[in-house]
Amino acid sequence: MDPxxxxxxxxxxxxxxxxxxxxxxxxxxxxxxxxxxxxxxAKGAFKAIMETIKLSRKKxxxxxxxxxxxxxxxxxxxxxxxxxxESSIKQATVLATRLNYLRPNSxxxxxxxxxxxxxxxxxxxxxxxxWKKKSWEFNLMNKGGGCENVGAxxxxxxxxxxxxxxxxxxxxxxxxxxxxAQGRGCAPGIIxxxxxxxxxxxxxxxxxxxxxxxxxxxxxxxxxxxxxxxYRDCNKLGIGPxxxxxxxxxxxxxxxxxxxxxxxxxxxxxxxxWSDRRAKMIIRGQKAHYSN
Amino acid sequence: MKKLYLPTxxxxxxxxxxxxxxxxxxxxxxxxxxxxxxxxxxKPKDIKPLLKNSVIYHCGPIVANESGIWRMVCAxxxxxxxxxxxxxxxxKLYGVRGVIGKGGMGPKTLxxxxxxxxxxxxxxxxxxxxxxxxxxxxxxxxxxxxxxPEAFWVIRVKDFPCTVTMDSHGRSLHEIIEKKSRKVxxxxxx
Numbered sequence: 001m002d003p004x005x006x007x008x009x010x011x012x013x014x015x016x017x018x019x020x021x022x023x024x025x026x027x028x029x030x031x032x033x034x035x036x037x038x039x040x041x042a043k044g045a046f047k048a049i050m051e052t053i054k055l056s057r058k059k060x061x062x063x064x065x066x067x068x069x070x071x072x073x074x075x076x077x078x079x080x081x082x083x084x085x086e087s088s089i090k091q092a093t094v095l096a097t098r099l100n101y102l103r104p105n106s107x108x109x110x111x112x113x114x115x116x117x118x119x120x121x122x123x124x125x126x127x128x129x130x131w132k133k134k135s136w137e138f139n140l141m142n143k144g145g146g147c148e149n150v151g152a153x154x155x156x157x158x159x160x161x162x163x164x165x166x167x168x169x170x171x172x173x174x175x176x177x178x179x180x181a182q183g184r185g186c187a188p189g190i191i192x193x194x195x196x197x198x199x200x201x202x203x204x205x206x207x208x209x210x211x212x213x214x215x216x217x218x219x220x221x222x223x224x225x226x227x228x229x230x231y232r233d234c235n236k237l238g239i240g241p242x243x244x245x246x247x248x249x250x251x252x253x254x255x256x257x258x259x260x261x262x263x264x265x266x267x268x269x270x271x272x273x274w275s276d277r278r279a280k281m282i283i284r285g286q287k288a289h290y291s292n
Numbered sequence: 293m294k295k296l297y298l299p300t301x302x303x304x305x306x307x308x309x310x311x312x313x314x315x316x317x318x319x320x321x322x323x324x325x326x327x328x329x330x331x332x333x334x335k336p337k338d339i340k341p342l343l344k345n346s347v348i349y350h351c352g353p354i355v356a357n358e359s360g361i362w363r364m365v366c367a368x369x370x371x372x373x374x375x376x377x378x379x380x381x382x383x384k385l386y387g388v389r390g391v392i393g394k395g396g397m398g399p400k401t402l403x404x405x406x407x408x409x410x411x412x413x414x415x416x417x418x419x420x421x422x423x424x425x426x427x428x429x430x431x432x433x434x435x436x437x438x439x440x441p442e443a444f445w446v447i448r449v450k451d452f453p454c455t456v457t458m459d460s461h462g463r464s465l466h467e468i469i470e471k472k473s474r475k476v477x478x479x480x481x482x
Contacts, residue, residue, distance in 0.1 A: 041311070041455050048416040048453070056421045065354050065366040065420040065441075100365050103354045104440050112326065114439030146371040146394070146417065161481060172481055179477045182470055184371050184395035186417040233480055237473040242417060243395060244455070245469045275418040 001136070001283065003088050009281060009288040010092035010138070011099070014070070017140045017279035018062040018101045021053045022292040024214040025190075025251065025276045029053070032188060032241065032248035042246030049241070049274060060101075064275050067102040068142040070118075071207060072126035075137040082128055089126055093118045105145075127204070136283040139211055147273040150185035151206075152177045153199065156265040165265040167226055170195055170255075171233075173267040178234045178250060183243015186273035190214070190252045191234065194268040197258035202268035209254035210272045223255045230255075241274070251276075293453075298389075299345035302409035305389050308456050310465045314413065316452040319431065320392065322351045324370055326442040327435065328378040335385065339434070342446060343386040347413070350375060350393035352441025354420075355430065362430035364447065368420030369394040372412070380404035396457055396466030405460050412458035414465075426452040 033046035056063045072089065076082065094117045096102045106120040107113070118124075154173035156165045161176055163169035174193055181189070194206030218224035230253040240246025251274065260266065279292040296304070298318030308314070321342050323331070331339060353367035372393030375382075379397060382388060383404040390410055391397070394417040405411060415423060427447050434444040457465040 041313075044313070044455070045416050048419045048422060052416075052419040052422040055425070059421070061421040061424070062354060062366045063421060064418045065352060065368050065424075066370065067354070100354055100356055103352070103366070107439065112438075114441070116439070149371060149374075175477060175480055179473055182395065182466065182473070183417075184373060186394065236480065237476050239469060239473050242414060243466060243469055244414075244457075245465070245472070273418060 001085070003084050005286065006085065006088045007092045007095070009283065010088055011096050012288075013138060013140055013279055013281045013290065014092060014096040015060060015101045016290055016292060017142055017277050018067050019056045019060050020279070020292060021057070021063060022276065022278060025274070026053055028214050028251040029274060032251070035247050036240070040246060041244035042240045042248070045241040045244060062101060062103070063277060064144060065103055066144040066146065067105060068144040068277070069105070069148070070124055071141040071143050072124060073129065073139040073208065073211065074126055075129050075131045075133070077134050077136065078130040078132060086126065089124055090119060093124060134284070138281040138283070140279050141210055142277040143207070143210070144186070144273055144275070147185035147189060147271045150181035150271045152180065152269045153202065154267040154269070156267060167222065169265070170267050171226060171230060174230050174253065174269060175233060177269045177271070178239070179237060181271055182239055183241070185271040186275065187239055187243055188241050188248045188251045188274050190254065190272040190276050191230070191250050192270040192272055193253065193255040195255065195257040196260035197266060197268070198261070198264065199266060201258055202266040203270065205256045205258050206268040206270040209256050210270060210276065211278055212254050214252045218255065220257070223257065227253045227255055298347055300389050301345060302389070305409050305411055306460050308411050308459055309461065310456050310459050310463045312456040314454050314456065316347065316392075316413070316449055316454060318346070319446060319448055320347045320349045320452070322349045322353065322443070322445040322447070324350055324352050324442055325374055326438045327444055328375045328382060330435070331386065332378045332381050339444065340386050342444070343388050345387060345389050347390040347392060348382070348388050350391065353424070353445060355440055355445065362433065364424045364427040364430060366420040367424045367427060369415040369417055371395045372397050376401060383408050383410050392454055396464065402458055402462065402464050405458055406462045409460050411456050411460055413454035414457040415452070415454050423452065426450055
């Protein structure tokens with residue numbers, strides 16, 4: 001791939017992810033709007049949300065000022081050179097920041113200095129996965145700081161919750177996390193869960209669930225059942241959009257699993273705000289195809 | 293919807309109750325994590341006249357600079373609870389009459405709202421593009437060396453929509469919702 005051309009494609013991918021709400025999320029938000037009581041603050045919040053989505057799409061303005069961490073998962077033809085791709089991602093990030101598709105969001109935790117270009121130690125940190133196909137697939141998500149702060153990692157068993165090392169323990173952990181978050185992660189959220197793995201990979205599998213479409217079906221029957229049960233019961237909590245109270249506390253629950261160590265049982269929970277910004281780009285030859 | 297003009301006074305603020313929807317008009321000032329710590333530890337004298345009887349906005353905006361003129365591109369609320377250690381002191385020291393943010397704040401801030409006459413105004417999180425449309429002019433910026441998100445942006449707004457979720461009478465919608473949802477949680481965990 002020509003690095004200059006790739007850079008242009010990547011800027012467009014960042015623009016799309018930051019400014020254009022995926023259709024499945026928009027549909028779920030509209031359902032939420034219709035579900036809430038007339039004249040309630042909850043309905044008012046949904047109205048503002050729907051108007052924001054239209055405005056951002058029309059004017060190419062970021063949906064949220066917190067354009068988040070850019071989480072990249074890139075599938076590449078086995079044997080490809082990756083260093084030039086990494087370099088194109090960095091350059092595209094700097095340019096997208098200059099174009100105001102991204103807020104300067106990278107801060108040195110020791111000095112407090114913000115370089116203003118979204119680069120820094122560990123930023124960006126793309127995940128690369130080889131595959132047998134000849135095409136490239138770039139998956140991008142903007143994960144904001146507010147919802148990142150209400151994410152959680154439970155270590156089972158948990159005496160406080162009466163949660164054991166089984167799916168009932170997972171159920172209790174997720175409900176508790178959604179309760180603890182209240183409206184602070186920009187409810188209604190999409191609750192993405194990783195069962196197992198270690199402290200690091202547990203959160204990776206949780207965040208990978210954010211890329212799933214809201215209306216997909218989990219191929220694992222046990223997890224599919226748990227997703228439905230959690231979706232129903234999280235919405236019984238009555239926290240509602242923004243924590244105003246209401247019927248829509250979560251838009252979806254998505255669960256993945258990794259094998260764990262005999263001694264550990266982590267339930268990693270990535271809370272994604274309603275503004276579930278993600279986009280995909282497939283590159284075949286010189287042509288790029290975008291979707292979200 | 294009530295219109296709230298800034299700067300305001302204690303009597304007007306005391307007339308507001310949780311659930312009230314208001315449209316803010318006048319000058320507001322953004323301040324988030326670095327700015328709050330700075331206000332409480334350094335107690336800068338130049339910030340007080342900006343905040344007296346006005347409103348702080350918990351926001352780290354995206355701002356464009358077009359030929360030397362600042363323009364708000366995207367400016368939604370950030371999570372307020374991070375300022376809980378500082379906000380009561382800020383209300384007391386600077387005479388702030390309101391705080392705009394999202395997610396609500398804790399008992400220390402609620403107590404300060406009651407004691408000094410201030411309210412917490414909830415803006416819709418994530419609606420940054422739409423909120424920026426209510427921002428007519430960036431009047432000035434202070435402490436830009438904190439970085440764009442953390443600086444004090446002084447902004448003139450027209451009909452910025454908010455909901456009162458913590459009032460000056462000791463009531464917090466966030467406390468009420470938390471209590472209700474805790475009961476549901478306990479029944480589901482049984």
